[in-house]
Amino acid sequence: MSGGPNTDRTRVLVVEDEPLVAMMIESMLEDVGYVVVATAPSVSAGLAAVDENELDLAILDMTLGRDSSFPIADALQDRGVPFVFASGYDARSLPDKHNTRQVLSKPFTLKDLKSKLAAIGFHQA
Numbered sequence: 001m002s003g004g005p006n007t008d009r010t011r012v013l014v015v016e017d018e019p020l021v022a023m024m025i026e027s028m029l030e031d032v033g034y035v036v037v038a039t040a041p042s043v044s045a046g047l048a049a050v051d052e053n054e055l056d057l058a059i060l061d062m063t064l065g066r067d068s069s070f071p072i073a074d075a076l077q078d079r080g081v082p083f084v085f086a087s088g089y090d091a092r093s094l095p096d097k098h099n100t101r102q103v104l105s106k107p108f109t110l111k112d113l114k115s116k117l118a119a120i121g122f123h124q125a
Contacts, residue, residue: 009035010122013058013076015046015069016086021106025059025086028110046072055081057122059104062087062094073098082120 012034016022019041026036034057038049042064050058050072058076060069062085069085074097076083086104087093094101102116117123 009033010056011035011037011054013037013046013049013053013055014039015041015049015058015064015072016061017041017064018061021061025113028113029059031110032114040072043067043069043071047075050075050079050081055079057081057117057120058083060085062089062103070095070098073101082122084116084120 010033012029014022014025014029014036016025016039022039022041026039029036037053037055040046040049046060046069055076058072058081060072060083062069073083073085077098084102084104085094085098086106086108088106094103102119104112104116
């Protein structure tokens with residue numbers, strides 16, 4: 001997983017509508033050597049971030065206000081970018097198209113995050 005010409009770090013998109021939670025996730029990712037290239041609080045911002053950035057990985061809050069992050073998940077899937085959902089809900093809340101995806105249950109620890117990322121092939125940088 002390359003981070004592009006200026007870095008070999010894994011480039012991550014964080015989609016989270018709660019600013020403090022987004023900051024916590026960003027910090028955890030940076031602590032294990034990843035670089036957060038974009039943080040998006042909404043579906044429209046998330047879709048724009050997918051279009052505008054080279055991504056290796058994404059962490060998606062399943063619920064963004066009254067919306068779901070499933071359109072972002074679809075866009076990531078179409079581009080072959082792996083992702084993990086983060087949610088207070090369990091995997092039974094996922095639509096059939098994404099029901100095999102990893103779900104990081106909120107609240108979570110750094111160990112939980114590392115475990116879910118390892119499950120999709122990403123290990124500490």
